[in-house]
Amino acid sequence: MDFWIKAAQLLLSLAILVTVHEFGHYLAARAFKIRVEKFYLFFDPWFSLLKKKIGDTEWGIGWLPLGGYVKIAGMIDESMDKDQMALPPKEDEFRSKPAWQRLIVMVAGVVVNVIVGFFIYTMVVSAWGDDALENDALKYGIAVNKNFAELNLGFEDGDIITAVDGEKVENAQLVNLQIFLRGYREIEVKKPSGEKKIIVLDEDINDWMWANDAVMAFNPRMPTIVDSVMQNRDAFKKGLTKGDSIVSINGVATPFFHDLQAQLAKQEGDSTLATVGLYRNGEYLDLDVYTDKNKTIGFLPQFPEWLKTTHTDYTFGESISRGFDRAGWTMYDYAAQLPLIFTERGATSVGGFGAIGNLFPPTWDWRIFWTNTAFISLVLAIMNILPIPALDGGHIVFLLYEMITGKEAPQKVLEYAQLIGFILLITIFLYANGNDAYKAIFQ
Incomplete structure (x- = not known):
């Protein structure tokens, strides 16, 4: 369904x-005053589902839902109607x-x-x-992408990004876009200590982010609470369930979700055993779970109630x-x-x-x-x-070429190009x- x-x-x-x-x-x-011979929603090779001719135009619905078209008289288009183009131009045709x-x-x-x-x-x-994730909702600040953090630019887990290129951050969800696609390079951060710091990024940082899987340079830092488990994965078979609070991987503390991801990334091989430490109803448990080739165990995290957007x-x-x-x-x-x-x-x-x-x-x-x-x-x-x-x-x-040179592109060129x-x-x-x-x- x-x-x-x-x-x-x-x-x-x-x-x-x-x-x-x-x-x-x-x-x-x-x-x-150009004649339009057909107007179709979806394509109609061999036959159409519905059609009706009104004036000079056949209106219809095709059976192949890959787009639609208008057939404009005297124009080389996807119909490749060479017979019409071989006739002398008429006053109501596109080419005239x-x-x-x-x-x-x-x-x-x-x-x-x-x-x-x-x-x-x-x-x-x-x-x-509209909804925006304001900085006040980032209870534990941001988590820095592990690859991005290796650049040692000055970003740390727990920071709050307060401004980009001098503009106050009103929606923390947009910061990654502003850096990766929009060219923002001067980042003001507030440290957990309250100190403010300006970090200036290289102009080509976006190329590095793309090549090193760091497009999402920053994410909200949050504890790892299981929301749902994929049924075809080993974690489901071993009993991982909604509401479990994961606190360690292989004995290493992972208080936040990005810590868990970093520890799982250290697993060697495509499918290896990881010991997942968790609390369930106040009781501590260890589950031995196999990871997959992407170094995940197959669950989606639950977003805490305090990490919510502000509606306006x-x-x-x-x-x-x-x-x-x-x-x-x-x-x-x-x-x-x-x-x-x-x-x-x-x-x-x-x-x-x-x-x-x-x-x-x-x-x-x-x-x-x-x-x-x-x-x-x-x-x-x-x-x-x-x-x-x-x-x-x-x-x-081709039309711009004609307007600049004063010469139409040859019909054969248009046909081959089409x-x-x-x-x-x-x-x-x-x-x-x-x-x-x-x-x-x-x-």
Whole structure:
């Protein structure tokens, strides 16, 4: 049931976003009196589920939920309609219009996705407010990533980060993003003693964080209380249960969760025995548990009651500012991550529909649904504007070339570019979804 609820949310979200994206192209084309032959939600190879012709346009729903399209007359697109392109141009065709009009038609889908993303974020903040993890909630301060700590920059467990680049920290959950993706480098910390210290990071610290598994440089420091145990793991078989308080690994005290992770990381081999010391109902117990290749024993920690976010409601006017700020940073952060795809680690993290579907919870939550829909809308805008043939960005590149040189790209060049782009997109699609399948089966 969990799978179907996630799938339904993903399908509805994509249906909304594909429709508004294609509607952007449609409205721009019609504004310049360009004939639109088809408008389809989802693809319709061989047959469609529903279709109805209204005026010059066939409106329909395809059976293959991998996107959607508008077929604009006189344009080389995924339909590869060479017969139409071999005929003399007609007045109501895409190719008969000035380059600047064609450019607007191609940009319109991306523009609509951006507008929709900003609008939804604003409405989400207006309807549900916003949550932030304030420093007051960090009862034991921060835990420093073990790899990050080895740099000896001056960060210590128990510190509180009070400001980044001179801005007061209002949400401790954003600090890692601010350092890794947004270029913040001057970090003000408050030591457990009360002393304040300024730490300046190297400009290329983000590259080091990515290469050394230290993207999450800081996390809240909290005791290790078991929330749930994975049933296919040795810890479940040995009796580890919800509510257990783990205090040591192999006789070494682990008062906090990151201490436990550090001790488990010292285990040698893919599957080794670790002695887990814990308290259950006030009684001390030792459990001998096998770790896995990731040096974990298979449980999720419970977040303590005191580690909770602060909720703030906003007026509609305030929501516009907050929503735009959130949407703007979402686009910036996603664009900043794109170069990481071309690293070995980044390539293995690329995901398809499975990864996107896992953004949604196993129970229907409208706040999460609309937040994820806004995020995906902005991601679609960025992906579609990339200069890849077969995407909007590829068409835009050729149009800009025409506007600059005054010459249209040869039709054969456009046809081959469209074909190459389509093959590239199919390859990426198969790779991304193959990654999802591999992780589901083997991890």
